[in-house]
Amino acid sequence: MRHARALPLSRRGLLAAGGAVGLGALVTACGSKGGSDSGDGGKGGSWSFTDDRKKKITGDSAPEHIVAYIGAAAALYDFGIDQQITGIFGPSKLKNGKPDVQAGDFPVDHAKSLGNVWGQFNVEKYASLTPDLLITNMYDPGALFYIPDDSKKKILDLAPSAAITTGRVSMVEPIKRYAELAKALGADLQAKKVTEAKKRFEKASEELRTTVKSHRIKVMACSASADLFYVSNPKINADLIYFSELGVDFVQPQKTDKGGYFESLSWENADKYDADVLFLDNRTATLQPEALTGKPTWSKLPAVKADQIAPWSSEPRFSYAGAAPLIESLTKAIQDAKKVS
Known part of the structure; x- marks a missing residue:
């Protein structure tokens, strides 16, 4: 929730600035409901993934240089994606240098930050990372979270983007979709870390x-x-x-x-x-x-x-x-x- 300037009062306006504050059925399997596909789980060969805008992203191989919104990076990290994420944007560090709560367990010092607050996205630094894929949340249909409108075109022209719907759906849906994306990028969803987390979630x-x-x-x-x-x-x-x-x-x-x-x-x-x-x-x-x-x-x-x-x-x-x-x-x-x- 958010609003830091004269933003429309929406999830985008409230969540981004840190809160406009001025500031079901359990999933039993991942990848069961269309939307994604990959050649061989990101382990070589052709790669593809269809995001929640129904945009299909393809490549000769899985992305090796990923730039992600911090919440997306944190979710992918939980599913086993780490080294490919070379850049992040959004609230990753506090003023004292410690990780922001939204970073989760993601090692924020291992990736370059393009901006820590709403409206900040260093396009030049983004380009220098030679990104293969940009990943972010989508709280409102078609709105790429934390991607500034005034530089959106430049940003999206530099690399393919993937957006995951995170509003107006039950939380199990974006969890499933991030699991699917992680699998497409090469994560092992049967790894103990992932299966134990899923058991804890269900319990x-x-x-x-x-x-x-x-x-x-x-x-x-x-x-x-x-x-x-x-x-x-x-x-x-x-x-x-x-x-x-x-x-x-x-x-x-x-x-x-x-x-x-x-x-x-x-x-x-x-x-x-x-x-x-x-x-x-x-x-x-x-x-x-x-x-x-x-x-x-x-x-x-x-x-x-x-x-x-x-x-x-x-x-x-x-x-x-x-x-x-x-x-x-x-x-x-x-x-x-x-x-x-």
């Missing part, structure tokens, strides 16, 4: 499904900035869609902003909805509880009084390894919560 999902049946708790996914409080839409955000499929009872905002991802409220109206647990956006550009104590409405929220606030990775890592801890965290928050709304 966590079933535990959440069981928990919500016995704990009648209302959850509000939200994000905070200095001027506004955002209530996220569980029917648009991929992770919230999946959690809803597992039975989580989310607050449904009545009047979402353009794009449908959230309803923005002034702090005077931050108590518009009742909730037992606040699922609070934890990205570095958003405000956290300790920075919100001066907001009277915040302090009066029943969930805040009860200290029932759980961190929400509102821009999740679309991999089993990335998603499992998020599910476990939400499950614990619901298990520990009492009814206060």
Whole structure:
């Protein structure tokens, strides 16, 4: 969620700047639903992959120099893709030099950064990496995440691009698609690291499904900035869609902003909805509880009084390894919560 300048209020406008905040069925197999194809799993010979724009990317061999949005790089890394990713863009490092939460386990120092914040994408540096493939998320149809509009044409002219849909679908879909892309690039999806992560994801999902049946708790996914409080839409955000499929009872905002991802409220109206647990956006550009104590409405929220606030990775890592801890965290928050709304 985001907005750093006069961006349209959409997932693109909110997520990018760090949150406009100013700031189901479990997958049992990968590659089962069309959309991708590769010659021999990226191990030599011809290579191809069809992305979620239905664009087919082909080559004489698998890409060796990949530049990826940090969230995409992190997901691919979880599936076993590492050395090919030579460039990244998006929030990969904090001001103190430590990896941003959105980098996941990806070794950020092993790739050149083309820009760490919304609007930054060094085209000259990108060209110097002789990219074979550009990879990013697609929260809104056709919108390549973190690719600046003013340099989009130059960027896309330099190398083929692959976009994975990460909004308006259940989280299991982009996870499956990143697995398919990783396999096409040469990853071994039967590697222990991957299969163990998948088992953890499935176990966590079933535990959440069981928990919500016995704990009648209302959850509000939200994000905070200095001027506004955002209530996220569980029917648009991929992770919230999946959690809803597992039975989580989310607050449904009545009047979402353009794009449908959230309803923005002034702090005077931050108590518009009742909730037992606040699922609070934890990205570095958003405000956290300790920075919100001066907001009277915040302090009066029943969930805040009860200290029932759980961190929400509102821009999740679309991999089993990335998603499992998020599910476990939400499950614990619901298990520990009492009814206060």
